[in-house]
Amino acid sequence: MAAAVGAVVALAGGCQDPASADKGKGADKPSAATAAAPSPSATGPVMPAVVGQKFADAEAAVKKLVTAPIEARSGYVDVKLAADHAQWSVCFQTPAAQSPVSPATAVELSLVAPGTPCPAQAGATLRPSKAPATPTASAPKPAASKPASGGSSGGGSGGSSGGVVVYKSCAEAKAAGAAPIRRGQPGYSRSLDRDNDGIACDK
Structure with missing residues (x-):
């Protein structure tokens, strides 16, 4: 009988050891969470x-x-x-x-x-507001300085009729609100009348 009781006690003790071992394993899990913590600092x-x-x-x-x-x-x-x-x-x-x-x-x-x-x-x-005023004031100046040279060369070629207003391109004439320009009007020139129909910058 004594031997049988001793065997039962030994078995009971053996059953408790695995439970305590599981608790020990569970204690290892927080260390894994701690290992993941450094990632934000990375x-x-x-x-x-x-x-x-x-x-x-x-x-x-x-x-x-x-x-x-x-x-x-x-x-x-x-x-x-x-x-x-x-x-x-x-x-x-x-x-x-x-x-x-x-x-x-x-x-x-x-x-x-x-x-x-x-x-x-x-x-x-x-x-x-000050920026637009400067270009507008400076725009007429180059146009006024060109007629002198344009008038001498234009007189021989018949390129400019007015001798006062000269436009380098139709874009400039349109920007000034002068297009289309008919032959005889200020600013008309043969260089701007590509189809030679007497109307410059009409297209």
Whole structure:
């Protein structure tokens, strides 16, 4: 009987050992999860979002990740970037926010002066109304300087009738609102009347 009781105790002890062994195996599983944890850290640094910040703050944030010089430029082509632009606001950034960067990444920041709104796109003009006035004023000048030479050569060839207005091409005549030009009218020339029907720039 004593031997039989001892055998039962031994069997019961043997049944408990595998359970404890399974618990030990279960303890190994968290180590696998821990091994997978480093994968997020494998992703490199990314460009911070600095649009809307002062240049001084944006520069400090970028310099934590990038050692290459940061290029600052004016957001408007007709506005010169001030020598001291630390308080200018960032309107555009390259690379874009969350883009991967390395120490050698070239970073460009487009800035506007304090109190100036950001343009719709980089390279816009802050005062576009002044731009059209300059070409319009300069356009008649070349036309007025050409009649002297055109009149001497045109008199022999009969190319120009008015001797005051000369158009180099029909595109120029149309842009001036003069086309079509009939023979005898200012600006008419045989060079513009390709079919020689007496009407220049009619097609």
